[in-house]
Amino acid sequence: MAETLRLRQKVIVLAIAPLIVALVAIALFVRQQAVTLAQQQRATIQRAYLDSKEAELRHYVALAARSIAHLTRSGRSDPATLAEAKRILASLSYGDDGYFFLYDMQGNNLMHPRQPELVGTNMWNWRDDLGEPTIQRLIQRAQAGGGFQRYRWVKPSSSQQALKLGYVVPVPHWGWMMGTGIYLDDVEAALAQVDAQQSRNIEETMLWIAGLAILAALTVATGGLALNISEHRVADAKLKALAQRVVDSQEEERARLSRDLHDGISQALVSVKLQLEAGIIRLGGDEGQRAQARIGLERTVEQVKSVLGEVRRISHDLRPTLLDDLGLAPALDHLASEFGEHAGTPVRFRTEGQLDGLPEMVGTVLFRVAQEALTNAERHAGATCIDMSLVRAERCLSLTIQDDGLGFDADSVAVHPKRGIGLRNMMERMEAIGGRLAIASSPAGTRVVASIDLEEQA
Structure with missing residues (x-):
């Protein structure tokens, strides 16, 4: 409901603001012209007063000289x-x-x-x-x-x-x-009366303009509210679509996590269980069976280490501890190394500028954008090399992921109902913190740039 009210306010403001700006500009121009005219009129009256006083003084002195x-x-x-x-x-x-x-x-x-x-x-x-x-x-x-x-x-x-x-x-x-x-105090008094009258005239003119501005604003606001009914329906439809995309993204993430647990950890744990049961049985046998049991248990230990690594990988995908403990740059460096080992595609990562003390939300969003961009490069690009950089220039922070893959048609993917969910997620994450996401793709590769003004996050 609050979002709907804000949308209505934006529509009304966008409709009224240009009119108000134009009327204010007209009012300022009229006032300036009125003030200039009043000053010229005052100067003319003052000169006329003084000329009359000078003529009067000449007359008096001439009379005195004749006397x-x-x-x-x-x-x-x-x-x-x-x-x-x-x-x-x-x-x-x-x-x-x-x-x-x-x-x-x-x-x-x-x-x-x-x-x-x-x-x-x-x-x-x-x-x-x-x-x-x-x-x-x-x-x-x-x-x-x-x-x-x-x-x-x-x-x-x-x-x-x-x-x-x-x-x-x-x-x-x-x-x-x-x-x-x-x-000359009587001259000043007369000029003060002229100034007061001119000020009243200017105030009355400004009041008329203000009244017209209010009337025009109310007219536009009424029209805007009438038009907003249809806009409200469109906004509701977009909001529902956005909510559905959020649900779809959550279900996709849950499905991925379920597959990782089932296909990796679950099967590995079943294998560990069987090997432990076989080892326990062999430990009760002769010397040869006990030797086989030790060998099997050693393999089981190695398999448990592999399971622990998989658990750490899944945990890191969900929320890397490095991001909370050391910050965004070390977390991205670890992500680049881990991705290179996991996907077999080397990722060169570099940093530039002062990267300490970044806002927590900014670090989280940029890390998720990097994850999504690397995942897309692995699944769709067929890249042989990926460059990733985190650069801060004064108040601007930018994350760039560049690959040499096959590229894609960004426009067609953006409008496809079942594709481009990852791209939309990245865009929505950046928009949520007031950032910008730029994607450029061609057969020579894809470049993703996420940038944000840190001063707006203060």
Whole structure:
């Protein structure tokens, strides 16, 4: 049941995943375009605000210059004339925080209507909260013929330093710098409102795309579930076929073990029993019969040794102790030697790389693949020589069995219902641990390569 649910989930995921990926890509593209457009719009609005503020400052300074023009044109520089000019400029203001200021070119404050305590103070070395020499830069701008300068200054209405856009001009006849400025925090507030509105627009667009994505995913999922009914039936049929193959493989292994026990060990033990009974009878006879009994018992001992060897061979086929005690490489080396002695076909085995500490399941599966490949070579290939190698290159482990036999048609064997059980067993074993099995066969021989990524087994 769990396998069926996983199959259904895979079908749905495979159906929905491309749609979701496409919608996510579209959403990211739309969002990127919206953000870019919002940035461009913000820059345009900011430039428009600043242009309007700069025009406003030029207008204010022009009005201030006209208000004292009759004094500057008079050519007088007496204290009364200068005091009158300062009085006129001090009386000019606009808005809550708009005023004019005067400095001489040495940085002395001559007039400041909002901070009268600064009048008469030399502020050439005064710096703002960011360490910038404010008055020096304003004077430099005025000496260059006038212009705009950004700086930080205490805002009267809040008593906190804020960014300010100043506009200064020189008063050459008196050696003054006259200027005014507009605080930019209201511009930042307006831009913040624009940013907030644009963010809301982008969020609403993303919500619409998300809603469409959910609706599309539900539609595809519904269609996938409908189609999955037939797929489920096919999967059940394949599962039953696989289960039958497993049962067939188990019965084949049991039949092979039964034949080995009956044809080898059972008959040998019967022979040993008869020889022991005959020896016991001869031991009760004359000297000649006892001599024959000893000879018979010696043959019996040799036969028992042969039976023990056969038992060890069968036990090794079922589960080699070397695999558990020493690892995969020694077990394969022993398998190669034993196969050469048993089948009469030499097997050359080599190893390469670090082979210690392999996962137990990986060692078991690769050993079974080697057993099956050698058995197939013995039964069907007619090979005269077999090469077997176990190689580890970083995280990849591969087992290769190459023979010089007759070869076979791998495609026809794979689809034959009563053939290729061994090949299917090897493939299923490798798939179970996330490995790969590659088989290449031709009249020049057969090559079986079983490989696995050890990092995925960690």
